[in-house]
Amino acid sequence: MTTHEGVGINVTVNGESRDAIIDVRETLVDFIRVDLGLTGTHVGCRTGDCGACTVTVDGEVVKSCLALGVSADKAEIRTIEGFAESSEHLSIIQTAFWEEFGFQCGYCLPGMLFCTEELLKKNPDPSEAEIREAIDGNLCRCTGYHGIIRAVRRAAEETSQAQREKDELRDEEVWARPGERVDRALRGRESES
Amino acid sequence: MVYIDDIRLPNMHFAGILRSPHPHARIVSIDLTRARRAEGVEFALTGAEAAEHTDPIPHFISPLAFGGKSTDVRCLALGKVVYAGEPVAAVVADSRQNAEAAIELIDVEYEPLPFVIDGDEALAADAPRLYEDWDDNVVIQIPFGGGDPAAAFADAEHVIEDELQIQRYSTQPIEPRGYIADWDKSARSYTFYGASQNPHPLKWVLSRALRVKESQVRVIAPAVGGAFGLKMHGHPEESLVCLLSRLSGKPVKWIEDRSETLLIGAREQTHRFKVGFNSQGKISALKDHFVANVGALGAPPGWGMAFLTGMSIPTGYKIENVDVLVTVATTNKSPWNAARGYGKEATNLVMERIIDLVARSLDMDPVEVRRRNLIESHEFPYKTTGGLNIDSGDYHAALDKAVEMIGLDDVRAEQMRLLQEGRHLGVGFAFELTPESGDIPGTLVGGFDTSTVKMSPSGEVTVLTGVTTPGGGNDTSILQIVVDELGVTMADASILQGDTLTTPYGFGNYSGRSMVTGGNAAYLAACDIRVKLVEVASRILETDNTDVELGGGFARRISDPSRSIPIADVAYTIYTLAFATATGVEPPLESTRTYLPGNIQQTPDADGRINIYPTYSNAVHVAIVEVDIETGKVDLQRYGVVHDCGTIINPRFVEGQMEGAIAMGVGAALMEHSIHDPETGVLTTNGFKSYLMPRASDLPMIETMHQVTPSPYTALGLKGAGEAGIGGAQAAVSNAVHNALAPLDITIRKMPLSPGTVLHAIKYREKELKK
Ligand code: FES
Numbered sequence: 021m022t023t024h025e026g027v028g029i030n031v032t033v034n035g036e037s038r039d040a041i042i043d044v045r046e047t048l049v050d051f052i053r054v055d056l057g058l059t060g061t062h063v064g065c066r067t068g069d070c071g072a073c074t075v076t077v078d079g080e081v082v083k084s085c086l087a088l089g090v091s092a093d094k095a096e097i098r099t100i101e102g103f104a105e106s107s108e109h110l111s112i113i114q115t116a117f118w119e120e121f122g123f124q125c126g127y128c129l130p131g132m133l134f135c136t137e138e139l140l141k142k143n144p145d146p147s148e149a150e151i152r153e154a155i156d157g158n159l160c161r162c163t164g165y166h167g168i169i170r171a172v173r174r175a176a177e178e179t180s181q182a183q184r185e186k187d188e189l190r191d192e193e194v195w196a197r198p199g200e201r202v203d204r205a206l207r208g209r210e211s212e213s
Numbered sequence: 214m215v216y217i218d219d220i221r222l223p224n225m226h227f228a229g230i231l232r233s234p235h236p237h238a239r240i241v242s243i244d245l246t247r248a249r250r251a252e253g254v255e256f257a258l259t260g261a262e263a264a265e266h267t268d269p270i271p272h273f274i275s276p277l278a279f280g281g282k283s284t285d286v287r288c289l290a291l292g293k294v295v296y297a298g299e300p301v302a303a304v305v306a307d308s309r310q311n312a313e314a315a316i317e318l319i320d321v322e323y324e325p326l327p328f329v330i331d332g333d334e335a336l337a338a339d340a341p342r343l344y345e346d347w348d349d350n351v352v353i354q355i356p357f358g359g360g361d362p363a364a365a366f367a368d369a370e371h372v373i374e375d376e377l378q379i380q381r382y383s384t385q386p387i388e389p390r391g392y393i394a395d396w397d398k399s400a401r402s403y404t405f406y407g408a409s410q411n412p413h414p415l416k417w418v419l420s421r422a423l424r425v426k427e428s429q430v431r432v433i434a435p436a437v438g439g440a441f442g443l444k445m446h447g448h449p450e451e452s453l454v455c456l457l458s459r460l461s462g463k464p465v466k467w468i469e470d471r472s473e474t475l476l477i478g479a480r481e482q483t484h485r486f487k488v489g490f491n492s493q494g495k496i497s498a499l500k501d502h503f504v505a506n507v508g509a510l511g512a513p514p515g516w517g518m519a520f521l522t523g524m525s526i527p528t529g530y531k532i533e534n535v536d537v538l539v540t541v542a543t544t545n546k547s548p549w550n551a552a553r554g555y556g557k558e559a560t561n562l563v564m565e566r567i568i569d570l571v572a573r574s575l576d577m578d579p580v581e582v583r584r585r586n587l588i589e590s591h592e593f594p595y596k597t598t599g600g601l602n603i604d605s606g607d608y609h610a611a612l613d614k615a616v617e618m619i620g621l622d623d624v625r626a627e628q629m630r631l632l633q634e635g636r637h638l639g640v641g642f643a644f645e646l647t648p649e650s651g652d653i654p655g656t657l658v659g660g661f662d663t664s665t666v667k668m669s670p671s672g673e674v675t676v677l678t679g680v681t682t683p684g685g686g687n688d689t690s691i692l693q694i695v696v697d698e699l700g701v702t703m704a705d706a707s708i709l710q711g712d713t714l715t716t717p718y719g720f721g722n723y724s725g726r727s728m729v730t731g732g733n734a735a736y737l738a739a740c741d742i743r744v745k746l747v748e749v750a751s752r753i754l755e756t757d758n759t760d761v762e763l764g765g766g767f768a769r770r771i772s773d774p775s776r777s778i779p780i781a782d783v784a785y786t787i788y789t790l791a792f793a794t795a796t797g798v799e800p801p802l803e804s805t806r807t808y809l810p811g812n813i814q815q816t817p818d819a820d821g822r823i824n825i826y827p828t829y830s831n832a833v834h835v836a837i838v839e840v841d842i843e844t845g846k847v848d849l850q851r852y853g854v855v856h857d858c859g860t861i862i863n864p865r866f867v868e869g870q871m872e873g874a875i876a877m878g879v880g881a882a883l884m885e886h887s888i889h890d891p892e893t894g895v896l897t898t899n900g901f902k903s904y905l906m907p908r909a910s911d912l913p914m915i916e917t918m919h920q921v922t923p924s925p926y927t928a929l930g931l932k933g934a935g936e937a938g939i940g941g942a943q944a945a946v947s948n949a950v951h952n953a954l955a956p957l958d959i960t961i962r963k964m965p966l967s968p969g970t971v972l973h974a975i976k977y978r979e980k981e982l983k984k
């Protein structure tokens with residue numbers, strides 16, 4: 021009978037370096053959920069069809085049930101726990117999903133957020149059809165995708181709005197005193213809401 | 214959000230379950246020797262051993278209660294297996310991988326028996342029988358109806374007869390099932406964590422199966438990643454995981470694999486119907502004798518769906534002469550569980566196909582045929598031949614709104630234009646009646662529920678309720694009712710559901726009931742607390758209690774809003790000055806109330822009919838499709854729905870429920886299909902590559918309009934939302950496809966309308982036309 025010896029690997033997860041010894045049979049999703057304890061990544065099928073297990077590995081969106089944990093050695097992994105820039109604030113994309121009822125049970129949500137992020141990076145102003153195509157690898161059984169599509173559109177609009185504001189600030193930076201800059205940024209936010 | 218698979222207990226072990234590869238076989242022997250020696254294995258168990266420690270799992274809805282036949286369902290097969298996928302033996306190991314590897318080492322010798330997987334074939338006299346002590350494969354046969362169908366058919370100007378086969382398909386939430394059991398040896402009690410829709414009734418089921426008292430079981434339901442009926446209980450793994458924990462002395466977790474989720478079936482029915490009508494399209498008689506293939510009889514509430522399909526005929530149509538016969542057949546497919554719509558989706562599909570067939574045979578507008586047969590708004594409450602007492606509605610207004618919303622004239626003009634180019638556009642309508650919030654007499658499918666509302670001395674509000682949320686947002690909506698009533702803010706309120714130790718006894722989530730029952734109960738409890746707050750506030754504000762309003766966290770004088778006091782201070786006063794300012798106002802600020810809706814009739818009337826639903830939501834669906842007649846592919850281009858679920862607490866939640874259900878109904882119409890290999894009796898659609906569900910690009914945006922006719926039988930006028938949408942969508946899409954194919958005069962009698970099926974029908978018809 022074979023016993024399954026562990027293999028040592030090192031990964032960077034959400035910016036933090038982690039050493040681990042893992043069972044060679046273990047998939048990446050189990051490594052993330054069980055060994056690293058990051059349970060925000062979900063499992064719906066283990067066959068690459070639902071997208072509940074979506075994370076990024078070295079910046080690319082992947083379905084972590086399809087990879088073995090050992091294959092992630094020396095890779096940089098980002099899970100939903102590292103999605104927002106800070107733990108206190110939701111990102112623009114997350115807020116858009118919240119506001120537009122882009123989820124119900126929330127099981128598909130992490131995967132949908134990663135797909136949205138990737139889409140908006142490549143295409144800041146996606147059409148409805150482009151959004152549908154971008155999330156086509158991810159199943160949602162609760163929403164009929166309706167709220168998700170609206171959320172992605174809203175995220176696109178707000179991302180470009182935020183970008184415009186940033187650009188404006190940069191233009192005016194030379195002229196404005198620090199206090200005024202903050203003022204203007206705040207005013208911008210108010211007029212939005 | 215913490216889902217079941219996110220929970221880890223110290224020293225937790227994992228269950229692996231070996232399932233039968235045969236649809237029907239005698240178990241000759243099971244040898245666990247090799248498995249017991251495998252890496253990480255702590256414990257292993259056969260069905261015979263399990264039977265020494267457990268009793269059969271009580272049926273969620275026993276067919277015996279309705280005059281049918283029943284059988285013992287156990288957590289592991291005993292003596293023989295009756296479906297491929299039936300649990301046969303189990304192991305407990307220190308990791309999921311080791312558990313999975315160990316079950317491969319269990320040696321079972323089977324003696325395969327002849328099997329049957331087709332519903333009609335199972336009814337033949339010489340069919341293999343699943344249960345030796347039954348004299349056939351029929352669970353139950355139930356008639357519904359009324360009037361004089363024979364005479365009405367004899368008098369009818371037109372009669373058409375046809376058939377519709379509804380495929381086996383199921384709900385498949387993205388989170389599979391999962392359970393953790395933790396047997397506490399010294400306290401002699403189980404703590405059971407499970408993705409469960411009905412924690413309190415499940416506690417009772419576990420106590421029966423495991424031979425302990427209810428007080429020895431605590432069920433905790435964490436966040437659920439979608440349920441749709443699939444997480445109602447009776448599944449063998451529930452009591453199995455508990456037993457494994459007790460016998461192995463370890464906390465044991467079991468998480469289902471998708472291939473296992475896909476075993477759970479539902480909805481397969483073959484309808485053979487006959488309809489009598491006059492030249493004006495008025496239907497006078499209806500006959501529908503149908504067979505439901507429920508697979509092997511399981512303990513979950515699956516088979517009951519067929520019962521309600523029959524009872525709900527003829528939905529919201531005024532047909533007085535009706536002859537329905539429901540035959541529930543067992544076969545060697547895996548058992549059903551409840552599935553969103555709970556049988557009423559099939560009724561809606563069949564009725565809506567019938568209406569379109571009548572329209573086509575008379576060359577009439579299908580909208581007009583609906584108009585001529587739907588119950589009119591002044592006729593409510595209306596008692597159907599099936600016994601349903603439909604509370605209220607305005608079906609004609611909803612139909613008109615749907616016609617307007619979709620711009621029917623323009624769509625028809627476009628359809629004509631495209632047809633010139635050889636393109637097939639189709640528009641389909643469906644009226645949908647969804648009885649909600651059901652109560653099945655003599656079962657723990659209760660029509661009422663209970664909520665507790667508490668306010669602490671610091672003004673914090675806690676709601677505890679017997680209903681659960683499968684992720685549809687009822688928790689937020691229930692809180693909203695309470696918060697509005699008490700004038701506090703959402704930030705000061707929280708809700709607890711799903712723990713049998715802390716929440717009041719309740720039936721959980723099914724039948725679109727959570728808001729109607731749990732929401733109304735919370736409302737009543739909040740009213741009790743409000744009365745006390747207002748009384749004490751009026752004393753503090755030195756005014757009459759009719760002069761006090763609550764809102765935004767304050768109690769204030771209506772006559773002089775500048776005189777106000779934080780509600781938290783009023784609460785504090787009630788707890789601290791019970792013998793002075795608050796004298797006579799009984800502390801604590803806590804109330805538990807039950808809401809029993811009106812209209813439910815458990816005792817049969819003179820015709821033997823009961824009414825198990827208090828309220829009936831309705832909707833009109835309209836779909837526009839284009840069918841590619843070269844490939845058979847259906848492209849759903851537009852979708853609209855006018856929905857009436859009475860009073861709406863939170864429109865976005867209601868819309869979200871409807872949108873999700875419509876997506877499921879579209880899947881049911883076009884792709885979802887659980888297929889068993891006729892040669893082996895084994896499920897072949899065992900993953901998401903073969904069991905297809907709608908993806909984002911299969912659907913358009915869903916255009917929703919609300920119509921509100923409050924229910925007279927529920928306190929807030931709610932009718933429930935959540936179950937509606939499946940049958941309506943399946944029917945609207947199906948009618949649209951048939952409308953697109955009308956120039957070829959095609960009727961497809963097998964669902965789903967997958968490209969292969971549609972293309973086959975087109976080719977067949979083309980051949981016929983050539984002859
Ligand atoms: S769990 Fe990885 S795609 Fe479904």
Ligand code: FES
Nearest residue numbers: 124125128160162
């Ligand atoms: S929100 Fe439940 S699966 Fe998407």
